[in-house]
Amino acid sequence: MSLIPFRTKRSSGMEGGNLATLADFRHEMNRLFEGFFSRPTPFTPSWFEATEPGQWMPAIDLSETDTQIRVRAELPGIDPKDVDVSVSGDRLLISGEKKSCTEESGEGWSHCESHYGAFSRAIPLPESVDPAKVTARYDKGVLMVELTKAPSSTSRKVPVLTK
């Protein structure tokens, strides 16, 4: 009769259960999904897109024309200087920090529904873009990012020749 040992926590691969392990798990899942879907959909589940644990993500709208991709993000109450917009490969990264005005006044909130602190969102772009032709504008709490598609990716009509 052979005894089957219980799997220890260490051997189960899920030891810890802390944020670091979760982050590793998410990173691994991101890697899996990125490899699995060669062209990720713009709206993958939100937890695939957050880059750091504990951060909040702004809501976005995404649209495209033949030559441009436009991203509109709701970021109320943020100083434009505290927003970073960058393009890396086929991803647009919007990150920054929303500072609470309680830090200035020293008072506490008795009721809080808004997000404060660091935010980050990586948005998979449907097509490759020209990193040199990206503009970002912040107006009335809304960030508008316009990206120009890379020339190679813009659609081109191919004439069909006859002999």
Added chain:
Amino acid sequence: MATTIAKTESRAGAAPAQAETPLTYQPNVDICDCGAEVLIVADIPGARTDGIDVSFEDGVLSLHARVPARELPGRSLGQEYGCGDYRRSFRLGDDFDASQITATYRHGVLTIHVPRLAAVRPRKVEVRAG
């Protein structure tokens, strides 16, 4: 002081039922009791300054912010938030000075300052040695 805030909080979610536009949203709101005044901070991104109404009537402070329609040319690949007017109302206690309510708007955030009546403002009493 605590009683008044509790009252404000408990009724903060009571938005008016009637709406002029088909889409009306209840903005996220932070409330801060700063002693001499109560701050109501509402996220209303996209609203224009001239489209914001803050009114006080029968003990109810109401905010209505009109948001212009979005102009995104091309085809949409996804929308995570709707676009419409913001509405929310708050019932205030009797210890606020309605005539001194002020509001500022910056970066998509409306801050309403609701001062307390001078008679009910917290006051520190100095203790002197006898």
